Amino acid sequence: MIMVNRFSRLIGTLIDRAAALQHIASQCILCAAPGQKGLDLCLPCQLDLPALTQCCQQCALPLFDHKAYCGQCLLSTPAYQRVEAPWLYQPPIAQLISRFKYSRQYSIGKVLSNIAARRYASAYIDQKLPDLIVPIPLHWSRQTIRGFNQSEHLARYYSHHFNIPMKRFLKRCRPTAAQQMLTADQRRSNMKGAFQMCGDVAGKLVAVVDDVMTTGTTVSEASQCLLKAGATEVHIWCLARTE
Ligand SMILES: [Zn+2]
Ligand SMILES: [Zn+2]
Structure with missing residues (x-):
């Protein structure tokens, strides 16, 4: 019995030391101060x-006039039913996303997805969570250059957090030009038919994961593809929304 007690005390001490080390090791990705327990952000x-607080109830476009919907959503309802975005695409979020995406700083992805997942959880507190998580895919040529797909990285974290399967059910069938420099019309034609389905989403509520939502052209095209394949609803989970 004494041996068992000693052994369990030793295990307890080791666990405490490991937790203490982990706590010491966490460091804020913005100011280098000690982070919070298990989170590299003070x-x-x-x-x-x-924080994105006032926004269109349909597309999460930031609104500053207390209206429920933006002009664009009043004109034509988007294919997706809902957008969850914790932040505005402003400093320092914009720089953090770039460091994660282009410099592969995974610790930043971990911090952002950790906080975002908790925000999504509270947004769905009395509502049905999605059945499936599907990341926005990159064309294989872009993924080869970048080395990873940032949306898939986030989706994998959410899948683990919510215990919802993550499936690569969307595929980019052709490379598309970078959207940033294009007009709204050019963005739409650039993305038209860019995705194809490679999995069964019939009867499923799908969460589409992207890092940043700009005009919504990419997620709209993905949503149409999923709805055409029988998904009941599509929700967009992104980190940040541009103005
Ligand atoms: Zn800090
Ligand atoms: Zn809107």
């Missing part, structure tokens, strides 16, 4: 992140 920096 609380003051977390509270300073540009």
Whole structure:
């Protein structure tokens, strides 16, 4: 019995030491101050992140006039039913996403997806969570250059957090030009038919994961593809929304 007690005390001490080390090791990705337990971001920096609070109930476009819907959504309802975006695409979120996406700083992806997942969880507190998580795919040529797909990385974290399967059911069938420099019309024609289905989504509520939602052209095209294949609803889970 004494041996068992000693052994369990030793295990307890080792677990405490490991937790303490982990705590010491966490360091804020913005100011290098000690992070919070298990999170590389200090609380003051977390509270300073540009939260998206007032926005269109359909597409999450930031709105500053207390209206429920933006002009675009009033004109034509988007294919997706809902958008969850914790932040505005402003400093320092914009720079953090770039460091994650282009410099493969996975610790940043981990911090952002950790906080985002908790935000999504509270947004769905009394509502049905999605059945499937599907990341926005990159064309294989772009993925080869970048080395990874940032949306898939986030989707994998959410899948683990919510215990919802993540499936690569969308495929880019052709490379598309970078959207940033294009007009709204050019974006639409650039993305037209860019995705194809490679899995069964019939009867499923699908969460589509992307890092940043700009005009919504990419997620609209993906949503149409999923709805055509029988998905009941499509929700967009992104980190940040541009103005
Ligand atoms: Zn900090
Ligand atoms: Zn809208």
